[in-house]
Amino acid sequence: MRRYRFFAALILSLGIGAPLEAAVHHITLRAVKLPSGQLAYEMVRHQVEDQGQVQDRTSHYAQGPTIPGPTLVLTEGDTAKVTLEHGIEGSDLPVSIHVHGVHYKFTSDGTTRTLSETIDSVAYPGKPYTYEWNAAPGTVGTWMYHDHAFGDPLVGAEDQGLFGTLIVNPKDGKVEAMIDGKIQKVDLKDIKREFILWMHETTFWGQELNHLVNRQIPLWTNPIVGARLGELVRFHVIGLGTAFHTFHLHGHRWIEPGTTHVVDTVNVGPISRTAFVVKAGEGVGPGDWHYHCHVVQHMQSGMMGKFRVVQ
Ligand SMILES: [Cu+2]
Known part of the structure; x- marks a missing residue:
C-alpha cells in the first residue's frame, strides 16, 4: 500500500x-x-x-x-x-x-x-x-x-x-473587448467570424475563420472582409518581413488587450501582433470601412482593404 x-x-x-x-x-x-x-x-x-x-x-x-x-x-x-x-x-x-x-x-x-x-x-x-x-x-x-x-x-x-x-x-472561452462603450468579457462562442491579416512589406495577406460554416477561407492579398451589422468579429493582425506598420481600421475602435486603452491604430512590427474584438459597425452603421497601413508610403503602395459591414 x-x-x-x-x-x-x-x-x-x-x-x-x-x-x-x-x-x-x-x-x-x-x-x-x-x-x-x-x-x-x-x-x-x-x-x-x-x-x-x-x-x-x-x-x-x-x-x-x-x-x-x-x-x-x-x-x-x-x-x-x-x-x-x-x-x-x-x-x-x-x-x-x-x-x-x-x-x-x-x-x-x-x-x-x-x-x-x-x-x-x-x-x-x-x-x-x-x-x-x-x-x-x-x-x-x-x-x-x-x-x-x-x-x-x-x-x-x-x-x-x-x-x-x-x-x-483561453480555457474559460472568454476574451475582453469594448462592446457598446463598455469593457466586458465576450464569449468566444458568440464570435462567428475571425479575420487574420498579415502585414508583409506593402501587402496584407488574409484569411477568414468562418465559424458559421466551420471553414477557413483563404483571402489572399488586400482582401475585403465582411460581416453583418452588430456581429462580433475578432481581428488578428500580425507583422512579417522587414517593415514596421500602423494598422488602422476606419470607424471602429477597440481596447489594447489587457488594458483600458482605446485605440483605432496599432503599431505592428515584424512578428509582433495584436488581436481584438469589435462589434461590426457599432455606433457608425453599415459601410465599406477601409483598413490600411497608416505608414503613408505603404498606403500609397496599395496596402489596404475593406471591412464591409452590411445591414
Ligand atoms: Cu505599413
Missing part, C-alpha cells in the same frame, strides 16, 4: 496522466511550392483526440496550399503533435516549422544543426519531422509558426510564404 502511494505521488509530481479535458491534436502539414514560385504550407490532416473521442477536422481547412498557411487553433492546456512533410519540388534543402508562444522541447525548435549547432529538427524529402507543442497555461494568444530552415543561408523562408497562425484560446 505504501509503495502504491509512493508511485501515485511520483506520477502526480511528474505530471503524468494529463487532465482528461486536455485535447491532443494530431496535425500533418506539407510545405510545397506554388506555380508562382512562392512557398506555402497546406493542411494534410488534423485529428483531435478529446476525452476518448477522435474528431477529424481536416475538412475545416482550405484545400491546397494557402498564404498564410492553415490557422491552427488550440485551447489552453492542449497538446499538438505536428508532422511536417517536405513537398517542395526540385529542392533537397530542409524545411521546418518553428512556433512562437507555446512550450516545446529543444527537439521541436524547427532549426537545422547549422543554426542550433546540436540537432536538426527539420523535414527532408521523404523524411517528415514531428514537433510537439504544449499550449500550457500562460500561452494564450495569437502566435505565428514559420519555416526556420529553408533557403540559403539555412535560416528560413517565411518571407516567401512559409508562415501561418497559431491561436491559443
Whole structure:
C-alpha cells in the first residue's frame, strides 16, 4: 500500500496522466511550392483526440496550399503533435516549422544543426519531422509558426510564404473587448467570424475563420472582409518581413488587450501582433470601412482593404 502511494505521488509530481479535458491534436502539414514560385504550407490532416473521442477536422481547412498557411487553433492546456512533410519540388534543402508562444522541447525548435549547432529538427524529402507543442497555461494568444530552415543561408523562408497562425484560446472561452462603450468579457462562442491579416512589406495577406460554416477561407492579398451589422468579429493582425506598420481600421475602435486603452491604430512590427474584438459597425452603421497601413508610403503602395459591414 505504501509503495502504491509512493508511485501515485511520483506520477502526480511528474505530471503524468494529463487532465482528461486536455485535447491532443494530431496535425500533418506539407510545405510545397506554388506555380508562382512562392512557398506555402497546406493542411494534410488534423485529428483531435478529446476525452476518448477522435474528431477529424481536416475538412475545416482550405484545400491546397494557402498564404498564410492553415490557422491552427488550440485551447489552453492542449497538446499538438505536428508532422511536417517536405513537398517542395526540385529542392533537397530542409524545411521546418518553428512556433512562437507555446512550450516545446529543444527537439521541436524547427532549426537545422547549422543554426542550433546540436540537432536538426527539420523535414527532408521523404523524411517528415514531428514537433510537439504544449499550449500550457500562460500561452494564450495569437502566435505565428514559420519555416526556420529553408533557403540559403539555412535560416528560413517565411518571407516567401512559409508562415501561418497559431491561436491559443483561453480555457474559460472568454476574451475582453469594448462592446457598446463598455469593457466586458465576450464569449468566444458568440464570435462567428475571425479575420487574420498579415502585414508583409506593402501587402496584407488574409484569411477568414468562418465559424458559421466551420471553414477557413483563404483571402489572399488586400482582401475585403465582411460581416453583418452588430456581429462580433475578432481581428488578428500580425507583422512579417522587414517593415514596421500602423494598422488602422476606419470607424471602429477597440481596447489594447489587457488594458483600458482605446485605440483605432496599432503599431505592428515584424512578428509582433495584436488581436481584438469589435462589434461590426457599432455606433457608425453599415459601410465599406477601409483598413490600411497608416505608414503613408505603404498606403500609397496599395496596402489596404475593406471591412464591409452590411445591414
Ligand atoms: Cu505599413
